[in-house]
């Protein structure tokens with residue numbers, strides 16, 4: 192990955208006398224998206240003394256609070272933040288799609304309705320706020336790194352500043368690849384997030400649902416392009432700014448061998464293989480716990496930010512604690528904000544934060560129990576650690592399907608969650 196980053200920055204740098212100015216635009220809601228975008232920008236920054244400016248659309252508090260990277264400058268989209276801080280329904284909606292039920296199309300529709308305005312707000316700010324607009328055009332950015340997921344406003348920003356950009360796709364979502372790199376996505380067999388099944392397992396009904404799922408995103412993206420461009424019709428080049436992507440280089444957070452067969456393009460480069468780190472970053476309390484010489488192995492249990500932050504229902508915690516009690520010879524690292532004291536046990540170490548990459552690469556680690564976020568899946572694959580995936584929402588379903596069909600782990604759905612089933616898996 193470093194070599195790709197070096198190459199791009201080199202190409203950019205030889206066109207400018209000074210070090211390159213990079214503009215990084217992140218996804219407004221996904222913490223893992225922000226992390227990956229920053230990681231890539233940091234890798235690029237390290238290849239020279241480049242200036243990195245991040246644009247954050249902090250629709251949620253966790254995004255606003257996510258620590259800035261050393262040396263990054265930030266361009267705040269204040270209007271978006273002010274608006275988002277008044278919308279307390281959004282975190283609630285996302286939390287709701289947590290443990291209680293299997294989410295489906297209806298939940299997605301609800302979320303889309305709620306975030307519609309927020310998705311388009313940054314476009315307004317980029318076009319109407321003079322300070323932002325001036326910054327985009329006069330700062331002389333050489334390259335944009337853009338995560339377009341969930342909204343096209345990042346492209347509007349890049350285009351209004353006439354900044355050349357590459358796309359970063361944190362989830363493995365063929366529809367996005369097709370859109371940004373301009374290659375075909377046959378609806379009949381390329382999985383949509385709605386169906387989340389490999390081609391060889393889809394029956395006729397699945398294929399029909401898959402076609403509907405893709406069509407839905409097509410319409411959604413078309414509306415995102417069409418409606419705002421009408422709203423800004425007084426600006427002469429608004430239609431150009433809001434045009435869809437195509438023929439853009441796209442970096443995907445993936446491994447070639449994880450993907451099911453789909454049409455692809457040379458404009459797509461998989462960067463899912465990230466560096467692994469040593470024991471140094473593992474806090475002493477965790478290291479002492481897992482190094483216990485009586486331990487047969489370490490099992491890491493970590494769900495997403497939302498589901499780990501005190502939102503796990505007590506009955507679910509009870510199931511896991513009871514299942515873990517049946518394996519006294521293993522050590523469980525449980526990432527959770529607050530574990531009730533009656534569930535504490537000798538073989539369970541609850542922690543608020545874990546250095547997941549380092550722990551996965553620790554020699555005693557034997558299993559990851561995960562929600563199936565793309566970063567977690569890749570980290571486990573890179574470390575050669577099998578998984579039990581409990582997908583909660585969105586791309587976690589197809590991610591865990593890939594894990595299952597590639598024999599990298601097992602799946603446990605929310606409706607199958609019982610103490611017996613957890614123990615058996």
Ligand SMILES: *[C@@H]1O[C@H](CO)[C@@H](O)[C@H](O)[C@H]1NC(C)=O
Pocket residue numbers: 267268269322323
């Ligand atoms: C956003 O707000 C901060 C302070 O809250 C201010 O320093 C900054 O200049 C504002 N940015 C823009 C683009 O208005």
Ligand SMILES: *[C@@H]1O[C@H](CO)[C@@H](O)[C@H](O)[C@H]1NC(C)=O
Pocket residue numbers: 244264265266267325326329330
């Ligand atoms: C653009 O914004 C960045 C980050 O706030 C700031 O450091 C830079 O000076 C601004 N440039 C211009 C030309 O306004």
Ligand SMILES: *[C@@H]1O[C@H](CO)[C@@H](O)[C@H](O)[C@H]1NC(C)=O
Pocket residue numbers: 607608609611612
């Ligand atoms: C375990 O999961 C299976 C599906 O794999 C389900 O049919 C069954 O009801 C679950 N067991 C219990 C005890 O809930």
